[in-house]
Amino acid sequence: MSINFSSPKGFNRLENILIIGNGGRENSLAWAIQKNKLVKKVYLIPGNAGSERINKCERIKIDINNKNILVEKLDFLKIDLIVIGPEIPLANGLADFLREKDFKVFGPGKEGAKLEYSKSWAKEFMQGANIPTANFWKVNSLEEAKKIIHLSSIQLVVKADGLASGKGVFIPDSKDECIKAAESIFNGKFGDSGNIVVLEEKIQGPEVSVFALCDGERYILLPTAQDHKRLNEKDKGPNTGGMGAYSPAPLITEDDLERISKEIIEPTIDELNKKNIDYKGVIYFGLMITEYGPKVIEYNCRFGDPECQTIMPLMDQNFVFLLEKCAMGKLIGDEKIYISNKVSGCVIATSKGYPHEYETGFPIKIGEIDSSGCQIFDSGTSLDKNGELVTDGGRVLSIVCQEKDYDLVFKKAYKNLKKINFEGIYFRNDIGHQVRKNFFKEK
Numbered sequence: 001m002s003i004n005f006s007s008p009k010g011f012n013r014l015e016n017i018l019i020i021g022n023g024g025r026e027n028s029l030a031w032a033i034q035k036n037k038l039v040k041k042v043y044l045i046p047g048n049a050g051s052e053r054i055n056k057c058e059r060i061k062i063d064i065n066n067k068n069i070l071v072e073k074l075d076f077l078k079i080d081l082i083v084i085g086p087e088i089p090l091a092n093g094l095a096d097f098l099r100e101k102d103f104k105v106f107g108p109g110k111e112g113a114k115l116e117y118s119k120s121w122a123k124e125f126m127q128g129a130n131i132p133t134a135n136f137w138k139v140n141s142l143e144e145a146k147k148i149i150h151l152s153s154i155q156l157v158v159k160a161d162g163l164a165s166g167k168g169v170f171i172p173d174s175k176d177e178c179i180k181a182a183e184s185i186f187n188g189k190f191g192d193s194g195n196i197v198v199l200e201e202k203i204q205g206p207e208v209s210v211f212a213l214c215d216g217e218r219y220i221l222l223p224t225a226q227d228h229k230r231l232n233e234k235d236k237g238p239n240t241g242g243m244g245a246y247s248p249a250p251l252i253t254e255d256d257l258e259r260i261s262k263e264i265i266e267p268t269i270d271e272l273n274k275k276n277i278d279y280k281g282v283i284y285f286g287l288m289i290t291e292y293g294p295k296v297i298e299y300n301c302r303f304g305d306p307e308c309q310t311i312m313p314l315m316d317q318n319f320v321f322l323l324e325k326c327a328m329g330k331l332i333g334d335e336k337i338y339i340s341n342k343v344s345g346c347v348i349a350t351s352k353g354y355p356h357e358y359e360t361g362f363p364i365k366i367g368e369i370d371s372s373g374c375q376i377f378d379s380g381t382s383l384d385k386n387g388e389l390v391t392d393g394g395r396v397l398s399i400v401c402q403e404k405d406y407d408l409v410f411k412k413a414y415k416n417l418k419k420i421n422f423e424g425i426y427f428r429n430d431i432g433h434q435v436r437k438n439f440f441k442e443k
């Protein structure tokens with residue numbers, strides 16, 4: 001990709017940046033943002049134990065729901081730009097609130113976040129704008145669901161309408177399983193998120209994540225990425241938040257991207273505008289490349305994780321300007337972001353038991369890492385009372401590497417990962433198998 005970027009002229013100070021969130025995604029954003037020389041400090045609320053290992057980063061331990069204290073603190077710190085990482089504060093309208101208080105915010109308001117927090121709304125949105133997606137039925141009761149499931153001659157996917165920490169999607173193998181899934185959702189497995197169920201036609205094809213940074217009208221695409229959602233090798237086992245990723249995704253050519261822009265991205269932004277939704281943030285398009293072309297599986301109103309951890313190391317110091325331009329509604333739309341000529345890959349290490357029950361508090365030992373073109377981003381860690389790094393989440397940390405090809409990327413990632421240990425550490429050995437020429441030889 002191209003290597004030009006005209007720095008925004010006449011922009012305000014960009015000394016103090018705040019990132020809200022506590023995962024690997026937020027640490028990778030901080031890592032990319034701090035590269036810019038204008039940036040003096042990157043604060044994270046709350047961040048995690050890995051945040052302060054990143055240059056210029058400092059954690060702030062305050063509750064974002066305590067609005068008065070939050071605003072007082074941000075005024076005191078003279079925050080120039082706020083980036084909101086996770087979907088829950090976005091769905092709760094935090095971006096709207098902070099904008100009302102005159103902060104520059106990267107992240108959509110409550111109305112825009114609906115793309116993620118209501119699947120039925122998103123499906124109707126796509127239907128209204130003729131955006132390719134799987135056929136669907138929005139149902140309000142188990143009886144209605146059963147009727148559709150019994151009459152259906154196609155395979156169905158069953159989804160809770162609202163946020164469910166990535167656990168609200170069921171891919172049943174039979175009508176019975178479909179009914180059981182709908183039953184569990186209507187019986188309150190996901191609380192109010194399951195008041196509505198979406199039944200969807202099951203579609204087939206490889207998946208790709210596309211991220212559009214949007215200023216309300218214009219957009220810039222980040223490099224594409226492919227996630228690995230299943231827990232186990234060969235894409236088996238339960239769905240997780242993501243076990244690893246690589247970027248860019250060679251599956252998607254420039255021509256494909258043009259088609260995706262024309263058929264999906266531009267109609268999405270036009271439809272948001274038609275609905276008077278001023279979307280300043282990232283739109284994450286979860287796409288499936290079917291035999292009939294690309295279709296939207298889901299929208300998210302935030303960066304994907306681990307995709308974000310994988311993409312951020314490819315960004316140069318101008319990345320923060322893009323976020324600021326989006327927050328200010330001032331993208332030109334043809335900014336050429338510098339993208340490294342390397343490719344990037346990420347492998348996640350999890351706690352034993354994830355994505356189900358798991359224990360935390362195990363000491364993490366990190367040996368000597370080959371750190372050139374390689375980062376460790378913490379997803380779920382904390383410091384114990386002796387200041388020792390311990391596990392504190394399902395996804396614990398990741399190794400992200402950049403090299404000139406994927407064989408080298410994953411060779412380095414796995415070599416480094418061997419130097420990291422904690423009780424019950426688990427990771428997939430086949431991340432990037434689709435793009436590793438030597439994968440079978442390595443085995």
Ligand code: AMP
Nearest residue numbers: 134157166169200201202203286297298
């Ligand atoms: P979501 O949380 O909506 O991304 O769904 C989780 C995963 O379920 C996706 O990454 C897909 O692998 C799968 N999935 C969701 N919707 C469908 C569909 N309509 N057809 C086939 N697979 C789907």
Ligand code: GLY
Nearest residue numbers: 241242304305306
């Ligand atoms: N990696 C998938 C997600 O962030 O939802």
